[in-house]
Amino acid sequence: MQLDHYRLLGRSGLRVSPLALGTMTFAVDGWGSTDEEAAAMVDTYIDRGGNFIDTADFYGGMGGSEELLGRLIAGRRQPLVISTKYSLTTRPGDPNASGNHRKNMVRSVEDSLRRLGTDYIDLLYLHMWDYRAPVDEILRAFDDLIRQGKVLYAGLSDIPAWQASRMQAIADLRGWNQFCALQISYSLIERTVERELIPMARAMGMGVSPWSPLGGGVLTGKYAGGKSASAREGMNLATGRLNAHSLAIAEVVAAVAGEIGCTAAQVALAWTMRDPVVTAPVLGVRTPAQLEDNLGALAITLDQAHLLRLDEASAVPMGFPHETLNSPHIGMAFGGVSVERRD
Numbered sequence: 001m002q003l004d005h006y007r008l009l010g011r012s013g014l015r016v017s018p019l020a021l022g023t024m025t026f027a028v029d030g031w032g033s034t035d036e037e038a039a040a041m042v043d044t045y046i047d048r049g050g051n052f053i054d055t056a057d058f059y060g061g062m063g064g065s066e067e068l069l070g071r072l073i074a075g076r077r078q079p080l081v082i083s084t085k086y087s088l089t090t091r092p093g094d095p096n097a098s099g100n101h102r103k104n105m106v107r108s109v110e111d112s113l114r115r116l117g118t119d120y121i122d123l124l125y126l127h128m129w130d131y132r133a134p135v136d137e138i139l140r141a142f143d144d145l146i147r148q149g150k151v152l153y154a155g156l157s158d159i160p161a162w163q164a165s166r167m168q169a170i171a172d173l174r175g176w177n178q179f180c181a182l183q184i185s186y187s188l189i190e191r192t193v194e195r196e197l198i199p200m201a202r203a204m205g206m207g208v209s210p211w212s213p214l215g216g217g218v219l220t221g222k223y224a225g226g227k228s229a230s231a232r233e234g235m236n237l238a239t240g241r242l243n244a245h246s247l248a249i250a251e252v253v254a255a256v257a258g259e260i261g262c263t264a265a266q267v268a269l270a271w272t273m274r275d276p277v278v279t280a281p282v283l284g285v286r287t288p289a290q291l292e293d294n295l296g297a298l299a300i301t302l303d304q305a306h307l308l309r310l311d312e313a314s315a316v317p318m319g320f321p322h323e324t325l326n327s328p329h330i331g332m333a334f335g336g337v338s339v340e341r342r343d
Helices: 035-047 059-072 102-116 135-148 161-174 197-204 215-220 233-238 244-260 264-272 288-299 304-314 328-334
Strands: 020-022 052-054 081-086 121-126 151-157 179-183
Touching (some): 020 035, 035 288, 059 102, 081 102, 102 121, 102 135, 121 179, 135 151, 161 179, 215 244, 215 264, 244 304, 264 288
Parallel strands (some): 020 052, 052 081, 081 121, 121 151, 151 179
16 A cells, blocks of 8 residues: 555545644644654655645644645645644633634634635544534534535544534534544554444544554554653653553554564554544654654555454453443344344
8 A cells, every 4th residue: 555545535535645644743842843854744745645634723832733834835735635623722811712613613714724825625623522512503614614615524523422423414414514534542552432433433424534543652662661752751641641551552562563574653553544444544753754664554464363462452341332232142132033234
C-alpha cells in the first residue's frame, strides 16, 4: 500500500490517503515542530502522493497550525483534502467562542477559511461534544454550510456513540447532509472504543480516522525501562496512557517488530489499519524522521499469529450487554436453530 492508494471516506465518494498527516505539532512552542520541520513534512507527504491533512482551529495557540498550514499549501491546495475542527475555545472568556452551537460553528469556519487561505473546507469536524447544544441546531448548521459551499463534508470527533448515531439518523430522516467521518482515540492501548464507537461507525457509514494511534508515543517503546523520553510525558501520565499495562503492551509490540524486522511504531500503526472501517489514522509526528518511519507502516503485513498476540495483550473487557449477547446463552433467542450472523 502507498499514500496514493486512496480509500473512500465512510459512505461518501471522497478519496483520501490511508494515512493522514496531523498538524497538532505545528506552531507549538516547546514540544512542537519547527516551521522548517513542518514544511519538510508537508513536502514529503504530498510528494509521496498523500492528500489528507488534518488540523483544527485550536491547534498551535488557537489558529497557529491553520495559519502555518495555509502558507505551506499555498499554490497546491486543490488536490488536497483538508480537515479542520471547531468546538474548543479560541477566545477565553467569551461564552460563544467555544461549544458545538451554530454561532461558534459559523464563526469558526469563517476564521479557518481566512487562516488556511482557502474558500472551502473539505471536511469539518465537530471537535468535542459539549453536552449543551441541541442536535437539530448542530445538524442544520452543518447542512447550511455545506449548501453554501464553505464546507464539503461533515465529521464528528470525541463524541458518545449514542449521540453520533442519533444525529446520523436524524440527518438521514430530514434529508440533511450526513456525517462521513469519525475521529476518535484508537490504538493498542485504547480499545474501549470497540465496544460502541467502532461498531456504530461501521453501521452508520462513517470512516474512522484514529487520533493518537501510537498512544501518545507509548507504543513506540520510548518509555521502555522507565526512561523519560519527551516533554509530553506529563501529558501521557495525566491522561492515563503511561502506566504499567500500556508499557506491557508496548513490550509485545516491540517483540513483534523485532520478529518482522521493522519499528514498533510501524507495527502499532499497521494494527490500527487491520479493520476496514478504519480509513486513515492521523499521524501525530513532530519531525521528518518520525514521518518517514510512520509511512513505513504501509509496507507492513501482520500475520494471524502476530495479530493474536497483539490482541491478547491489549484486550479490554467488552462489558454489558456485549458479553451477555455473545455468550453461549444467546442460543435461547433462536429456538434451537442456527441463524447466520450479519455484521
